[in-house]
Amino acid sequence: MNTDLASDFADIDGLLAWTLGIDDYVDLESLKISKVQHPPFMPGGLAVPTPKVAEPNYPPEPVYQAPTTPSGLSAMFGGKKRHQQAIEATQAAFENAHRDWERIRDDLRAGCIKKVALREKLEAKRAAGLTAAENKYKQECEKREAEASAHNAKVAKLINDLAFDVESAIQEYVGIVLSNSVYPEVFPVEHDYAFNLASRELVLTVSVPEPSAVPSVKGYRYVKTKDEIASTALPVREKKERYANAAWQVAVRSLHEVFEADRAGKIHSIALTVNVNTVDPATGRPITVPLVVVAADRETFNSFDLSKVVPQATLQHLGAAMSKSPFDLVPADTGRGIRVRGQ
Incomplete structure (x- = not known):
């Protein structure tokens, strides 16, 4: 205290x-703005592209494998008939499995298409936002540059008027001094x-x-x-x-x-x-x-x-x-x- x-x-x-x-x-020349200081452009999350959609992880496509053809004694005593029945059963099982696979594939593909469409929508929105932010930043920079130019022009006029004994310029200079x-x-x-x-x-x-x-x-x-x-x-x-x-x-x-x-x-x-x-x-x-x-x-x-x-x-x-x-x-x-x- x-x-x-x-x-x-x-x-x-x-x-x-x-x-x-x-x-x-x-020194009135020192009042001029020699270089305009602009803040860095900070787009934030707008600068980060929307992640791409990964390809679907399709299950392996079923492959038909025919039953082994009987030979020798196995072909006798009704072997051919049993073989034909096995072929029909295997074929039916394969067709069922392939239909299931096609359904899964189509569902995955449809889901992927939806995700891609959503991603494209989000990316378009992001890109538009980034462009808008860039334009706004550019306009703000241009405004600062224009204000600096106007300020420098005003100072230059004051210097010139002061040199030619303009009353208001002398009074303005006094104001600067007293401030x-x-x-x-x-x-x-x-x-x-x-x-x-x-x-x-x-x-x-x-x-x-x-x-x-x-x-x-x-x-x-x-x-x-x-x-x-x-x-x-x-x-x-x-x-x-x-x-x-x-x-x-x-x-x-x-x-x-x-x-x-x-x-x-x-x-x-x-x-x-x-x-x-x-x-x-x-x-x-x-x-x-x-x-x-x-x-x-x-x-x-x-x-x-x-x-x-x-x-x-x-x-x-x-x-x-x-x-x-x-x-x-x-x-x-x-x-x-x-x-x-x-x-």
């Missing part, structure tokens, strides 16, 4: 330092912006969390006598200082990220407001409280060594209107123009 708490404090205290080690410039600005979960921010080509000024609003986002616990300890985890409250002064410093850092960081990302110098100045959305305790209605309002020109700001600055002092140097107590949601005094302050 204390480790997580320390990590949250470090994240809030290092909002500006975190971005200084990162080049905020976005890459990652803040810690404990202190998320939201950006709103608009660029005016005539003045070359970006109007940027950054909304920060309410003061309750700052942890109010200094640390945790185990109380053995009560078998429980107890917390130590963070001093109010420390909470106020941390929240105010976070607001100052967000302001300086936001100016830095935009100016650093704008290598081509499209943006000459930034009019920045850092505010917090909250609820007015007097009315219960949502309100927006400005904590920092500042204007900075590119040349002046880029002359600063941000690795050594104190954010509050930097904003004061720029003539910013600053809340006297951000933690208490005291709004910045914007009665006198911030550009006048900076002169």
Whole structure:
């Protein structure tokens, strides 16, 4: 718990330092899709042919074997008559056996024909399903390719428009830059912006969390006598200082990220407001409280060594209107123009 708490404090205290080690410039060419990744075709059971029907296992066909012809004494005394009777009996038995064999053969053959017909039906269904799956996969691949081409065309247009100072392209690039600005979960921010080509000024609003986002616990300890985890409250002064410093850092960081990302110098100045959305305790209605309002020109700001600055002092140097107590949601005094302050 204390480790997580320390990590949250470090994240809030290092909002500006975190971005200084990162080049905020976005190479738009890198946003193009050079190769579309397609998932492998997975037909499953459709890829397995229906097993062929095995040939019937026919019983051996009966063979007629004539009785042995009597000879010598056996042919005498009625032997020929008995032999003829044996022939007739053997012939009858053979014919019966052969009829039985033919019936069995025909039944097996008919069964085989039915199985073959069923197999052909199943195989045709499988083949049709496989073809449909292949066509669907092909269409999905073609769709991905088309989407990639459309995406690349859009990026190419953005690059071209940016080169020719198209206002909407410059604003879109700013949006890409700000979307890459990652803040810690404990202190998320939201950006709103608009660029005016005539003045070359970006109007940027950054909304920060309410003061309750700052942890109010200094640390945790185990109380053995009560078998429980107890917390130590963070001093109010420390909470106020941390929240105010976070607001100052967000302001300086936001100016830095935009100016650093704008290598081509499209943006000459930034009019920045850092505010917090909250609820007015007097009315219960949502309100927006400005904590920092500042204007900075590119040349002046880029002359600063941000690795050594104190954010509050930097904003004061720029003539910013600053809340006297951000933690208490005291709004910045914007009665006198911030550009006048900076002169």
